[in-house]
Amino acid sequence: LAKTTQPISMDSYEGQEVNITCSHNNIATNDYITWYQQFPSQGPRFIIQGYKTKVTNEVASLFIPADRKSSTLSLPRVSLSDTAVYYCLVLDSNYQLIWGAGTKLIIKP
Amino acid sequence: DSGVTQTPKHLITATGQRVTLRCSPRSGDLSVYWYQQSLDQGLQFLIQYYNGEERAKGNILERFSAQQFPDLHSELNLSSLELGDSALYFCASSVEPDREQYFGPGTRLTVT
Numbered sequence: 001l002a003k004t005t006q007p008i009s010m011d012s013y014e015g016q017e018v019n020i021t022c023s024h025n026n027i028a029t030n031d032y033i034t035w036y037q038q039f040p041s042q043g044p045r046f047i048i049q050g051y052k053t054k055v056t057n058e059v060a061s062l063f064i065p066a067d068r069k070s071s072t073l074s075l076p077r078v079s080l081s082d083t084a085v086y087y088c089l090v091l092d093s094n095y096q097l098i099w100g101a102g103t104k105l106i107i108k109p
Numbered sequence: 110d111s112g113v114t115q116t117p118k119h120l121i122t123a124t125g126q127r128v129t130l131r132c133s134p135r136s137g138d139l140s141v142y143w144y145q146q147s148l149d150q151g152l153q154f155l156i157q158y159y160n161g162e163e164r165a166k167g168n169i170l171e172r173f174s175a176q177q178f179p180d181l182h183s184e185l186n187l188s189s190l191e192l193g194d195s196a197l198y199f200c201a202s203s204v205e206p207d208r209e210q211y212f213g214p215g216t217r218l219t220v221t
Contacts, residue, residue, distance in 0.1 A: 031207055043111065043199050043212025044152065087152065091207055095165050097142070097154045 002026040002092030004100040011106050018075045020103050022088030025069055027098075031091040033064060033071045038085045038102070047086075048073065083107045112136065113213035115200050121219045127188040130216045134181055134202030140164070141183040142210060143175055144199040152199070158183060159206050190220045 005023040012018045024033070032051055036044035048055060050062040050071070061074040075082060088100040112135035122128055134141050143155040154167035158177035169175075172190075177183040187194060197217050201210035 034209060036210075041197070041215075043113075043201070043215055044210075045111075046209040046211065049209050095207075097157065097165065097167065097207075099152045099154060101151045 002028075002090055002096070002098045004088055004090060004098055006086075006088060006100040006103045008101070009104040009106070011108060012078055013108050014079055015077055018078050018082070018105060018107075019072050020075075020086050020105065021070055021072045022090075022100050023070045024088070024090045024098070024100075026092055027068060027090040028093050028095070029068075033062070033068070034089040035060070035062065035071075035073045036087045036089065038087065044087060078105075078107050080107050080109065111211040111213065113200060113202050113211050115198075115213035115216050117216060118214065119217050119219075121221065122190060123221055124190055124192060126190050126220075127186065128190065128218065130185040130187070130198055130200075130218075132183045132185070132200030132202075132213060134183070134200075135211055138202035138204050138211070139181065140203045140206045140208075141177050141181070142201040142203075143169075143183070143185050144201065145196045146199060146215075147193075147196045155185070157206070164206055187218070192220050194218065195220045 034049040035047045038044040048062045055062045063072040085102040114133045139160045145153045155169040157165040175185045197215045201212045
C-alpha cells in the first residue's frame with residue numbers, strides 16, 4: 001500500500017518562493033501525481049498534475065525525480081492569498097487514491 | 110464555481126437516522142468521487158465511480174453506500190448515523206479516472 005508524507009506546516013513571507021515536498025512510495029508506475037489547494041470550508045482546488053520531470057502552469061511548478069518517490073510543488077512569489085492547506089495525491093498500484101495529510105502553509109506580510 | 114453541485118448544503122439529523130447526499134458532476138465528467146472531511150482533518154477517500162460502475166473503494170464504512178446513476182449523478186447514503194459521522198462530505202468529478210478532480214462545495218452533516 002502506498003503512503004505519502006508531507007510536512008504538517010510551513011511558514012513563508014510574501015514574495016518568496018515556497019517549495020512543498022511530498023514523499024510517496026509504492027505508487028503506480030504509470031499514473032499522475034497531483035496537487036490540490038484547499039481553503040477553510042471549501043472543496044480542494046486542482047493546482048497541477050504531472051507524471052515525470054517538470055511541469056509548469058500559470059500558478060505553480062511540479063518537480064518529479066526519475067524514481068518518482070517524491071514530488072515538489074513550487075509556488076513562485078507567494079502572496080497572503082496563498083495561505084491554505086496543500087495536498088498531494090497519488091495512486092497506488094491497486095488504484096487506491098492516496099491523499100497526503102496536507103501541509104498548512106501560512107504566508108506572512 | 111467548479112461546475113459540480115451538491116445538495117443539500119447543510120443537514121442536521123439525529124443519531125440512528127439515514128440521510129442521502131446528492132452530487133451532480135461537471136458536464137462531460139464520467140468519474141465521481143466521494144470524500145469525508147472531519148473538522149480540521151484531511152480528506153478521507155470513500156468511493157469512486159466511473160460511468161456507473163464502482164472503480165475504487167476507500168475507507169467507506171459498511172453503514173455507507175453509494176451509487177452512480179445512468180445520468181451520471183451520484184448519491185451517498187449514510188445510515189445508522191453516529192455522532193462521529195458529523196463532517197463535510199465532498200463530491201468531486203473528473204473526465205477520466207485519476208485525472209484532475211473538480212470538487213463541489215460540500216454537504217455539511219451534523220449528527221446530534
